[in-house]
Amino acid sequence: MKVTLESSDGQVFTVDKEVAELSVIIKEMLVIEQANQDHPIPLLNVGAVELAKVIEYCEHHRNDPTIDDDEDYDSRKKPIEMDDWDKQFTIVNKEMMFELILAANSMQVKPLLHLGCRYAADIVKRMSPTEIRDLFQIDDDFTPEEQDKIEWEKQWTKL
Amino acid sequence: MNSVGQQHQSQSQRLALQELGCHIASFLAPEDIFACCLVSKQWYQDWNPLYWKDVIRKVPKDLSRHGHLIRNLDLSFSQPSDKLARVREHSLNLRSLKLTGYGFTRSNFEEEVLGIRSAPTAEAEVTEEGLQDLENPFILNPGHRNAYLSNTLHSLELSVPPEVCSVLLSRLAQARRAGLLQGLRSFKGRQAIVYYTCIEVDYPESCTQEISNILAFLDTFPELTSFSLLNLNIVRDTGEITAKPICIGREYVNITKLEICPNSLQEFEVLATKMPNVVELLLQPKESNLIPVIQQHFSNLTSLSFYMDDHEYSYDLVDDYDIASQRDIYKDWIQLFSELPNLEKFKTRMIFMPQLVLESLARSCPKLKSFKAVEQFTSLLGVQFMLRCCTALKDLHVSMVCPDDFFIDNHQPWKAPLENLHLAEVSLKYSEGVDMFRKRIRHWTRLKSLRIGHAFSMSIKSLLDSEDCRAVSEETRSFLPWTEELYDKEDGSNRSRNRDSIDLIYSVSNAKGSRSGCAAPAVVAPHYPCLEELILECVPKVSPEGIYWRMVDIMPRLRSLQLDITLSEKDILKMRGCTVPIT
Numbered sequence: 001m002k003v004t005l006e007s008s009d010g011q012v013f014t015v016d017k018e019v020a021e022l023s024v025i026i027k028e029m030l031v032i033e034q035a036n037q038d039h040p041i042p043l044l045n046v047g048a049v050e051l052a053k054v055i056e057y058c059e060h061h062r063n064d065p066t067i068d069d070d071e072d073y074d075s076r077k078k079p080i081e082m083d084d085w086d087k088q089f090t091i092v093n094k095e096m097m098f099e100l101i102l103a104a105n106s107m108q109v110k111p112l113l114h115l116g117c118r119y120a121a122d123i124v125k126r127m128s129p130t131e132i133r134d135l136f137q138i139d140d141d142f143t144p145e146e147q148d149k150i151e152w153e154k155q156w157t158k159l
Numbered sequence: 160m161n162s163v164g165q166q167h168q169s170q171s172q173r174l175a176l177q178e179l180g181c182h183i184a185s186f187l188a189p190e191d192i193f194a195c196c197l198v199s200k201q202w203y204q205d206w207n208p209l210y211w212k213d214v215i216r217k218v219p220k221d222l223s224r225h226g227h228l229i230r231n232l233d234l235s236f237s238q239p240s241d242k243l244a245r246v247r248e249h250s251l252n253l254r255s256l257k258l259t260g261y262g263f264t265r266s267n268f269e270e271e272v273l274g275i276r277s278a279p280t281a282e283a284e285v286t287e288e289g290l291q292d293l294e295n296p297f298i299l300n301p302g303h304r305n306a307y308l309s310n311t312l313h314s315l316e317l318s319v320p321p322e323v324c325s326v327l328l329s330r331l332a333q334a335r336r337a338g339l340l341q342g343l344r345s346f347k348g349r350q351a352i353v354y355y356t357c358i359e360v361d362y363p364e365s366c367t368q369e370i371s372n373i374l375a376f377l378d379t380f381p382e383l384t385s386f387s388l389l390n391l392n393i394v395r396d397t398g399e400i401t402a403k404p405i406c407i408g409r410e411y412v413n414i415t416k417l418e419i420c421p422n423s424l425q426e427f428e429v430l431a432t433k434m435p436n437v438v439e440l441l442l443q444p445k446e447s448n449l450i451p452v453i454q455q456h457f458s459n460l461t462s463l464s465f466y467m468d469d470h471e472y473s474y475d476l477v478d479d480y481d482i483a484s485q486r487d488i489y490k491d492w493i494q495l496f497s498e499l500p501n502l503e504k505f506k507t508r509m510i511f512m513p514q515l516v517l518e519s520l521a522r523s524c525p526k527l528k529s530f531k532a533v534e535q536f537t538s539l540l541g542v543q544f545m546l547r548c549c550t551a552l553k554d555l556h557v558s559m560v561c562p563d564d565f566f567i568d569n570h571q572p573w574k575a576p577l578e579n580l581h582l583a584e585v586s587l588k589y590s591e592g593v594d595m596f597r598k599r600i601r602h603w604t605r606l607k608s609l610r611i612g613h614a615f616s617m618s619i620k621s622l623l624d625s626e627d628c629r630a631v632s633e634e635t636r637s638f639l640p641w642t643e644e645l646y647d648k649e650d651g652s653n654r655s656r657n658r659d660s661i662d663l664i665y666s667v668s669n670a671k672g673s674r675s676g677c678a679a680p681a682v683v684a685p686h687y688p689c690l691e692e693l694i695l696e697c698v699p700k701v702s703p704e705g706i707y708w709r710m711v712d713i714m715p716r717l718r719s720l721q722l723d724i725t726l727s728e729k730d731i732l733k734m735r736g737c738t739v740p741i742t
Contacts, residue, residue, distance in 0.1 A: 117183045120183050121185075121186035122186075126191065129194050129195075133199070139199065140199060142203075150196060150203070
């Protein structure tokens, strides 16, 4: 069975139902609006470019076992399986990846959200505050005193 | 940051980070999270709560500002200190608490942790009954909330000395009746004894818990799903109380996980009959005759751990080929597994596991994922049988010496899809054994971790095939005298003895993606596609540097490598020529 999805900028995509159902939100909507399936499902927070990418991801992972919902954060610390396809998939620019994380979050595509968060974590891993500021073009608005204070608070929690 | 579009973009990125911070932070080390705190005021607001969420570090001087952000706390004290009070007063939103204190006395534990301000006089004389009669002591402290007994607390683990341990259950039950600890779902109690090396010191006597006391505690906390009480003596009640029929009464239907150390069959049976829904069981028994009780009452078990305390109580060693006496002595064990069809994890310590028992385990438990047998002898024939038959087995951890014959196993296929393999010692003397070992390991394409405790008699050929060895020798042209040994007929002689490992560390850390030998081959078949951790301990100085390069090539996911030197994830990333995992 096919389902149609409409991006925020009005583009319409047709995908298999089981592919679309990787999104928890769409899955729930399909249950509620069973009778009304002729209209495309509107995704107000997701642009066409991102939606295409999300669908590409879902197509590839359509047969994966589902991730448990109540998975607590401890189990996330274990490295997750990331195959070569996933690695290729994440070779996009930083802005695109953040938009994808947002899209995955609003559509609740759990495995993609997981992948995206890991990607985001890898970006800041082992970076100094200055490097992070440069990367995200953020201004340093701390006074030296404030900075010292935070450092001081931290020294009591050192390993 | 000038155009509106860019501002919008960075705004939405920030929001994403804020909302998903917890998820992202779960992949980061505390230092990384702290670096994020220092980026800007906005980032500080977003990341600071995540930094403080898990404190398994030193207790900060001032908790008044951040204490409420801590969710999971792991504290360890040799002596009680004023830190205890700081945590008690400020960390009021704790979800899980692990508190280990070897130096507590009963009075300072009650005062500092339980928050009972005025300890009763003539403490030592207070009996269990006396405790029940006391006016509720926790209300004596109305102005102070107590983080250690907070209603937000979900999981509580206390490791305390015997004198505290003996009053622990009744005190906690009292607190519960006073309206504290309302959210508790998981409780772990441990007796912590410091064994001094100095002989003159008197050891504190081990604490004894009566079974009726445990049942009273469980009655007070009917929502508990996990109950654990280890390293102490659990006994039946003495005197008149034994006469009471303690077997009747309520069932603890919520408990799915039980960890207990019964002194004998009778105590265990009392608990076993009352907990029909246990699926995870850990026993630390004094006697080994509890097997029929497990079989009778816990047929839904998915996880069973059986830790004998001491060799004194374990079974006698039985000859691996003496099937008749195995059948006789181990009949309970052999029978047990036929009644546990859902078993996924089985772990033993200090019990000899003969062939027949392991065969029964392999035949009766098709879902078995994990088998660990530590500090004990385990039948090699039995483990071979498991490797041939257990089609779900992923983790294998056995403490025994595995010779050539073990891996050759008449060239029979091993069906177990292993992911983690941990062996105490591998001793390969013949080239057939070396080849077979390599074939077996390569056959496990999902293998993530390989650890061998004593690998001093292994050759590098047990991991690298002839093609690899050729690549290694090309890679390390300048060190031909040693690499030629790779082609030696004698397996025992193919180790470098002259090369100093300091040279190797130097050349690896200076590599930065460029190699001393020829360039990397265009495509290398990943023979160990999932291997993340390779730890071979007690390896003599091996290695032409090319071996490390080759290993990194054929193990694309490798993160930790230990042969004669240790390479961390950082070193390996450097060798692969990248500084950040994803660019």
